Amino acid sequence: METRNLIGGHWCLAQDNRTFPVHDAATGEVLAQVPDCDVADARDAIDAASAALDGWRSRHAPEREAILRSIAARLRERKREFAQIITAENGKPLDESAGEVEYSADYFDSAADEAIRLGTEVIRSRRADRSLRAIPEPIGVVAAITPWNFPLAMIARKTAPALAVGCTQVVKPAESTPLTALAFARLLIEIDLPPGVVNIITGAPDAIGSTWLSDGRVRKLSFTGSTAVGRHLMRSAADQVVRLSLELGGHAPFVVFADADVSAAIAGALTGKFRVSGQTCVCPNRFIVEAPVYDEFVAGLASLASELRVGCGRDEGVRIGPLIDDRAIERVRSQITDAVAKGASIVTGGKSVAVAGCLDRFFAPTILANATREMLCFQEETFGPVAPVARFTGEAEAIEFANATPFGLAGYVYSRDEERIERMVRSMNCGIVGTNTGIISDAYAPFGGRGWSGFGREGGRWGLEEYTSWKYVCSAVTT
DSSP: OOSSSSTTTTEEOOOTOOOOEEOTTTTTTTTEEEEOOOOOHHHHHHHHHHHHHEEETTHHHHHHHHHHHHHHHHHHHHHHHHHHHHHHHHOOHHHHHHHHHHHHHHHHHHHHHHHHHHEEEEEEOOOOTTEEEEEEEEEOOEEEOSSSSSTTTTHHHHHHHHHHHHOEEEEEEOSSSSSHHHHHHHHHHHOOOTTTSSSEEBBBBHHHHHHHHSSEEEEEEEEESOOOHHHHHHHHHHTTTOEEEEEEEEOEEEEEOOOOHHHHHHHHHHHHHHHGGOTTSSSSEEEEHHHHHHHHHHHHHHHHHHOOBBBBBTTTTTBBBBOHHHHHHHHHHHHHHHHHTTOOOEEEEEBBOOOOOSSSSOOOOEEEESSOTTTTGGTTTOOOOOEEEEEEOSHHHHHHTTTTTSESSSSEEEOOHHHHHHHHHHHOOOEEEEESSSSOOTTTTTBBOTTTEEEEEEOOOOOOHTEEEEEEEEEEEEO
């Protein structure tokens, strides 16, 4: 297991030799000590990325495509190894971790596809005395700050398009899950990625982030995390006019109409809500069900949720692993307490689960009936295995209910009426909509939100656009 940082193609410790521990998410065991980097290390990473920029952006697109394909292939070959690291430091079940590795590989394949499509565009003009072209160029050195809930996929989402366009990169993974990032750094060395093209450092987020945003050589920052931190980064980015991509909090509505296939809606809700123990930004967070099928939906979801096995992600058959830290457990408990005090009833779950040899961070899948929008669980993102279910009557109320939040990342709607689905898709104030499905992420699609959920898109050609600067060329035509 690699525990050093990668800067300029070299493995290194923090300049002052400080380290911090990385813990097993389930047991609390110390897995490793990694460098606790600060301002000087952050500058070294920028120096390395800046020095590598000219050489990397001058590579022909087919060369970059081949490297991206190689990364994707290596990830798939080493799926089990990466899955074990992800499960150790994140806690999610091994099969979910393996799925994350495959998803990450897809981002490199998608970026490889687009790398060879991105090229000079000829623009038609009404004037015969000029020819017009638009030339795509890499924006330059780019930075990425990634979260703990998808420690490999969020790096892939940001690194793949940056490399495809010709940018060089500095990356800071979450403090809870740096070992996955360092294992990825090892893979980059193995495929002979030129030194300095990608640099990965671990450590203090404030010092590293502020150093990168105050250095004029860094021309873009991509961040996935909380809305509060996103606001701070926007303010910090202003002085150097740094381009930003921000994928922030979510508060996704899950709308079920009476004409829906209720069994399919229950299955979609179960899959979408309890993945990573409910700790994803696109998890359904507010379940809004039309009155005629409300009782059927609640009873069916509670029945299936109560059967989900809670435990260490390394154990066979586990579907619900630990929450990431003690604060996460307290947030879940406080939302449930608040909901019950305001009239909700616990249909199943509602309590911690003791797992032998592990920390007190496991919580039973919980279904809350009779939820209302006054409850904290309908006002704040939960990031845990809690599904509050409210009633609605009629399409207009469903739309109003779904949009009653400043967040706008994802939303879900279940109905057999295609015209209604289309109306809902166009009415829901979010960047992603799942219709009759609870799983929406795809490396080939534009992932991103609006409002308090941020801006920018990741995936497919839209992801490459975020790292591209277009140069317009107007040439005189002589006869």
